[in-house]
Amino acid sequence: xxxxxxxxxxxxxxxxxxxxxxxxxxxxxxxxxxxxxxxxxxxxxxxxxxxxxxxxxxxxxxxxxxxxxxxxxxxxxxxxxxxxxxxxxxxxxxxxxxxxxxxxxxxxxxxxxxxxxxxxxxxxxxxxxxxxxxxxxxxxxxxxxxxxxxxxxxxxxxxxxxxxxxxxxxxxxxxxxxxxxxxxxxxxxxxxxxxxxxxxxxxxxxxxxxxxxxxxxxxxxxxxxxxxxxxxxxxxxxxxxxxxxxxxxxxxxxxx
Amino acid sequence: xxxxxxxxxxxxxxxxxxxxxxxxxxxxxxxxxxxxxxxxxxxxxxxxxxxxxxxxxxxxxxxxxxxxxxxxxxxxxxxxxxxxxxxxxxxxxxxxxxxxxxxxxxxxxxxxxxxxxxxxxxxxxxxxxxxxxxxxxxxxxxxxxxxxxxxxxxxxxxxxxxxxxxxxxxxxxxxxxxxxxxxxxxxxxxxxxxxxxxxxxxxxxxxxxxxxxxxxxxxxxxxxxxxxxxxxxxxxxxxxxxxxxxxxxxxxxxxxxxxxxxxxxxxxxxxxxxxxxxxxxxxxxxxxxxxxxxxxxxxxxxxxxxxxxxxxxxxxxxxxxxxxxxxxxxxxxxxxxxxxxxxxxxxx
Numbered sequence: 001x002x003x004x005x006x007x008x009x010x011x012x013x014x015x016x017x018x019x020x021x022x023x024x025x026x027x028x029x030x031x032x033x034x035x036x037x038x039x040x041x042x043x044x045x046x047x048x049x050x051x052x053x054x055x056x057x058x059x060x061x062x063x064x065x066x067x068x069x070x071x072x073x074x075x076x077x078x079x080x081x082x083x084x085x086x087x088x089x090x091x092x093x094x095x096x097x098x099x100x101x102x103x104x105x106x107x108x109x110x111x112x113x114x115x116x117x118x119x120x121x122x123x124x125x126x127x128x129x130x131x132x133x134x135x136x137x138x139x140x141x142x143x144x145x146x147x148x149x150x151x152x153x154x155x156x157x158x159x160x161x162x163x164x165x166x167x168x169x170x171x172x173x174x175x176x177x178x179x180x181x182x183x184x185x186x187x188x189x190x191x192x193x194x195x196x197x198x199x200x201x202x203x204x205x206x207x208x209x210x211x212x213x214x215x216x217x218x219x220x221x222x223x224x225x226x227x228x229x230x231x232x233x234x235x236x237x238x239x240x241x242x243x244x245x246x247x248x249x250x251x252x253x254x255x256x
Numbered sequence: 257x258x259x260x261x262x263x264x265x266x267x268x269x270x271x272x273x274x275x276x277x278x279x280x281x282x283x284x285x286x287x288x289x290x291x292x293x294x295x296x297x298x299x300x301x302x303x304x305x306x307x308x309x310x311x312x313x314x315x316x317x318x319x320x321x322x323x324x325x326x327x328x329x330x331x332x333x334x335x336x337x338x339x340x341x342x343x344x345x346x347x348x349x350x351x352x353x354x355x356x357x358x359x360x361x362x363x364x365x366x367x368x369x370x371x372x373x374x375x376x377x378x379x380x381x382x383x384x385x386x387x388x389x390x391x392x393x394x395x396x397x398x399x400x401x402x403x404x405x406x407x408x409x410x411x412x413x414x415x416x417x418x419x420x421x422x423x424x425x426x427x428x429x430x431x432x433x434x435x436x437x438x439x440x441x442x443x444x445x446x447x448x449x450x451x452x453x454x455x456x457x458x459x460x461x462x463x464x465x466x467x468x469x470x471x472x473x474x475x476x477x478x479x480x481x482x483x484x485x486x487x488x489x490x491x492x493x494x495x496x497x498x499x500x501x502x503x504x505x506x507x508x509x510x511x512x513x514x515x516x517x518x519x520x521x522x523x524x525x526x527x528x529x530x531x532x533x534x535x536x537x538x539x540x541x542x543x544x545x546x547x548x549x550x551x552x553x554x555x556x557x558x559x560x561x562x563x564x565x566x567x568x569x570x571x572x573x574x575x576x577x578x579x580x581x582x583x584x585x586x587x588x589x590x591x592x593x594x595x596x597x598x599x600x601x602x603x604x
Contacts, residue, residue, distance in 0.1 A: 075489045090487045092480035094547035095473075103477055104488030106470055114498060116470045 002029040004063070005168050005199045006051065006082075011060035013046050020046040022223045024060070028168065031197040033190070035210040038220030039243055044203050047220065048170055052077045052084050065167055083161035085171040091157060093146040097138055098127040100145055101160045130163035131155075135192040151182025158189050162198065169193065170201045175209065187213060207236050219243055226250045278541030278548065278596075282556040285539075289560060293567035305570055313449070315566035316559075320455035321517070323558040324510040325533040327455075327462050328397075328503030330554040333537050334466075335499050336479040336546025337404065337411035341418035342507040342533055345396050346526025347426040349511030353389030354435040354521035356380055357442035367437055371430060382441035389512045390505055396422055397504015401497035419530070426523040436520035446517030454513055458506060463551040475499060479546030535586040536561050543593055 006028045013021040021043045028034050036044050049055040051062055053071025062069050064080055071077045074084065091100050102123045108116040127141060136155035138148070145153055154174055161169045171190075175183040183206075190213050193200060204210050210217055211231060219227035219242040227234075227242040227249045241247040290306060297305040306312070325342045332339045355371035360378035370378045396418055403414040444450065466472035474495050477485040486492050510529070515521040540557025542549025564585065568578045 074487060078489070086487070090481070090484040092477040092484050092547070094476055094480040099473060099477070103473075103484070104490050106473060108470065112469070114469070114471045114474075114495075115465060117468055118470060118473060120468075 002031060003066070004028070005030050005032075005065060006201075007063040008051065009061045009063075011047070011050055011062065012058045013043075013050055013055065014058045019223050021050065021057075024225050026218065026225065028199050028201060030199055031194075032216065033194055033200040033202060033214050034216045034218060035214035036201060036203045036218050036220060037205070037207065037210055037239060037243060041222075042220035042243075043223040044220050045172060046223070048084065048172055048201070048203065052082065052170065078164070081166035082168045082170065083165035085154075085157045085161050085169065085174055091145050091153060094144050096144055097131075097141040097156055098123045100156055101127045101130060101163060103160075105164070126163070127159075130159050133192075133196070134159045134162045134189050136189055149182060150178045151185040154178060154182070154186050155189060158186065158193075162193060165198065168199045168201070170203075172203045173205065174202070175204070175206065183209070207239060210239075211236065221245055221248070224250050279550060279553045279556060282540045282553055282560065286556055286560045286563065289563050289567070293563065293570065296567075296571055300571060303570075305567060311566060311570065315562040316452055317449065318565060319536075319558050319562040320451040321510050321514050322529050322532045322561075323455045323536065323555070324451075324458050324513065325503075325507050325529055326536040326554050326558055327458050327551060328506030329530070329533040330537045330540075330542050330549055330551060331462065331466065331475055331499050332411070332503045333534070333542045333544060334475050334479045334546060334549050335496060336482070337496070337500070338415065338534065338544070339400065339500065339503050340412065340415040340530050341396060341400060341422055342503070342510075343526040343529035343531075344419045344422035344426065345393050345504055345507035346511040346514060346529055347523055348396070348422040348429070349389040349392045349508040350515035350521040350525045351426050351429050351435055351523055352392055353385040353508075353512050354438060354442075354515045355430065356388050357382070357385035357438045357515075358435065359437050359439045362437050370437070371435055379439055382439065382445075385442055386445075386512060389508045393504040393506070393508020393511065394501050395504070397501040397507070398497060400504060401500030404500065405493035405496040423523070426525075430523070432523055434520050434522045438516060438519060442516055443519060444516070446513045446515070451513045451517060454509065458509065459551050459555055462502075466551060471495075471498070476547055479548075481547075531586065532561065532582075535582075535589060538586070538589040538593060543597065544590060545593075545597055 004027055006026070008024055008026045011021060011024040011026070024047060026047070036047065038044050050057040053073050053076050064082060069080065071080070077084070092103060095103070098120070107119040107122045107126070109119045110117045124141065131138060136159045138152055138155065145156060148156070158171070158174065175186050178186060187209060190200065190202070194213070202210070202214060215231060217227070217229050217231060217234065217239060218225055219239060221243060227247070229238075238247070293305040297303050325346070329339050329342060356377060357380070358370040358372070358378050359367060360370065361367055367373070367378065372378065400415050400418050403409065404411045466475065474485065474490050477488070477490060478492055478495060482492055511526065514525055518525070536557040537549065537554045538544060538557070539560050540549070540553035540555065542553055564582070565578065568581065
């Protein structure tokens, strides 16, 4: 059986009196693509914010790459090999593709502190390789991101994650703001990642997409994980039943 | 893996269009303006505007001191900020530096009016006033940056405060008295075409820094999307402090040059320089929203500014009208900037 990349035990987050996430036990194995689904406010994004260190959890344990971790911020998570594609893209619109890909971890020729000289050629080359590896096609790398379509921008954001993520990529609604064609483009990129054996957590509202791309589907409802199903053991209406609370695998959640 | 990718016909459209740099628009504006004045010159005065070397050298000399400030202001604006304190920093550094640059003798007599005569600080090496001046500017800029980065108040307000404070310092230093009689070595700083040389050095240095270093990359990133910059691990606060410190220091350079050139320093020096510097940057295509612009653009903006002032003087347009027109041009440049942003928004 493949190695476990990420595992949470009893992960809990309270915002004041609101229990946004309760006792979440979750696992991703090497090369596995896991989808997280659930209604708005079910705790999906809260869950991601806890594991990436964007927020500090109220309780529970997180294991990443075989050891227990306590990320103080998203940078720690990134350093450990976990990359997140944020819902709001997090790209600098006026910078070109290589500049965005390497933002915050630029390659330099000469180290002069803040005035270190950039190694633009190396970054460009690495960008070309990164885009090729993820199957992202951008006609002109030297154009500012602003000039690109939503799909291309998302492609850049994903390529950035894929270039640096050694172990796990998390995508929070990567196609929420995209058109049909652009969504297809991003889905192809995700398939490419699968073919390369990169583990992925995909948060999505789109069940068609989830069934297309994921190996396993985890359903959140009101802060609880109510189902953890292999794709083959379930179908769309079954998932909807879990999302809406008609069915549950979680007895603790059912008693609420 | 490439075969998995699909071509998006839609995306190819906008990407094929040329990446039209803002600097080119400004350059066209500069050429057009120069030609208009040239034509007007022939029609109204029967004289050439451009074919006059001394006019051109006076023109560039006039704008280079403010051009030095504009180099710093450009960087501030690229981060999405603004610096209104430059003119006052010019005044403060001019008067403080000058008081360390006084000669002990005037017309063969002891110059007992020197600010630090009692302390015996006259005829100091030129490095003393230079370093004192630069330190003053750096300090003012550092305070600007620290206040903006750590209290999160708008740069407009923070630097407005510094504008008033630095002017206060300039007046307090000698209780409103002008300071004059600089040493010869200090006078050399602003004599002849030295201001142009200093501007050129500063502009080239910061052009290279902005386009080839981590500092430049992060400056654009912060102006473009501060949240993304922060998420990428850039220390936005520290970077802002650095950018404003550099802007303050460049204002001090301008102050030193201006004082040296005038042979005297007054508390009121540099008034309104901040607006001229901002105007040069904006005319040169530096976006007030942040993220876009370059030193080359600001340089062209500075030349446009010079051509306008020099052109109106050449056409004998009254100085009062000149100011009114200058004000209108600044507003027009900002309107053009906003229009460009809107158009971009639709293109996206």
